[in-house]
Amino acid sequence: MADPQRLERLSEAEAKPVRRFGKWRVGASLLRLLSPLAILVLWQLASLTGVLTPHILASPLDIAKTGARLVASGELVTGLGVSFLRVLAGFAIALVVGIALALAAGLSRVGDILVDPPIQMLKAMPFLGLLPLFILWYGIGEAPKIGMVAFGSVFPIYLTLHGGIRGVDRKLIEAGRTLGLNTFGIIRHVVIPGALPSLLVGVRYGLSIAWLSLVVAEQINASSGIGSIITYARDFLQTDVIVVCLIVYALMGLLTDALVRLIEAHTLRWRSW
């Protein structure tokens, strides 16, 4: 996902059909917007003619208006703040726990034997199905939601960092030893920077899972946050509000992903030349 060479190849593959248009490249990428716009127009027409009732799905224009209204009233921003803090708290826990476990398992044989098997077993479990248990344990407050976010996103962080540590070039570790580095120095100067590209892939993946977990956890019971806005809207058949909230979730996912990519571009600049 974060491998620049792979990304390069991806963009090359994407660029191929565009190249046929030659100097019309800008026009060509505009052409790619044609079908999404057509779908929006058809959707709007279906709503106007009554084929699509607002109870099934609101029209694009209504959704846009509702979005503007929710933003203006402050309702959306408040809800988003609460939801964002849940993701932040849950993901922070996942980051600390995931990195600690991966270091323990990746750096010592004993740690690997003790830590890896239970995590591999837990990983096999569909974690969204744990929600009822989390509610039983933690009630319906913030804890089960933050817990779900943390539980869901800890695995990609652990797995990618563990793999990254294992994949660090033995020859570089050897070179570090000949330079007189102690174990701590090897970890700091060789292992961690060497495993960082993998960890950042895990962070990006973990963040997408964090938002997914939040969406599910907030659906079940929430008195605040975007999930509660959706729950109210469901009770009053406001499909426009639901779609606005879904778009907000998507935008937040994109935004946090872009943030990690920014960090990636900075910390991994040694390989983007």
Place this chain on the structure above:
Amino acid sequence: MSALVDIQGLSRSFGRSPVLDRIDLRIEAGEFVALLGRSGSGKSTLLRVLAGLDEADAGRVTLPKRRSIVFQEPRLMPWKSVAANIALGVPNARASGAVALALDDVELSHRSEAWPLTLSGGEAQRAALARALVREPELLLLDEPFASLDALTRLRMQGLVRELWRKHQPAVLLVTHDVWEAVTLADRILVLEDGRFRREVHVALNHPRRRTDPHAAALEAELLAELGVEQADHHQHHNPHSERIEP
């Protein structure tokens, strides 16, 4: 006076086959020794023991504390700039100007802040050499450091190593399978075969040693024969430097 490196009865085996078989080796301070041998002769194992990367099964090994090694690959940390790589493991090396001096030694000052992945093969190997020298080693171990360089770069590197050896005076143990390289650089040449030293030659020729020098050429031919390479024609060296110009 005791030697800088004093090895007695060193043995090392992997499984049942002995790789090093009761080896004795003494290297004096400031001496330039070349170690020749075919692949599998045990020369890399010996070097790894000297570098502290491998343990001896048996024998007595006395080594100086300050040792550095340059591998066949540069083994620079790709996430550290050239200067940071050289400073690695040497406290205060950047502040004291030691890094700048080392970079100057290998003529790499202009690349000091470059990422290793942007260096050419020769530049990367020069950075690795600087990283080894900044530690002011008493013993410099070179594990086929020129093997993956192109012929012209290799010649330049050989000259550079010789020059820096004269300037800093470390004892050098150069592992190579390039016989001419050993003849041009070393004071003493050891031939390792099946885990034992088969031949020891003190090279008393003047520097710079040229191919046109009949003594040097004769020594090369002799060592090649020792390694099992028969030369049908005197001009037909196994050496890639000359192979290029043969029709």
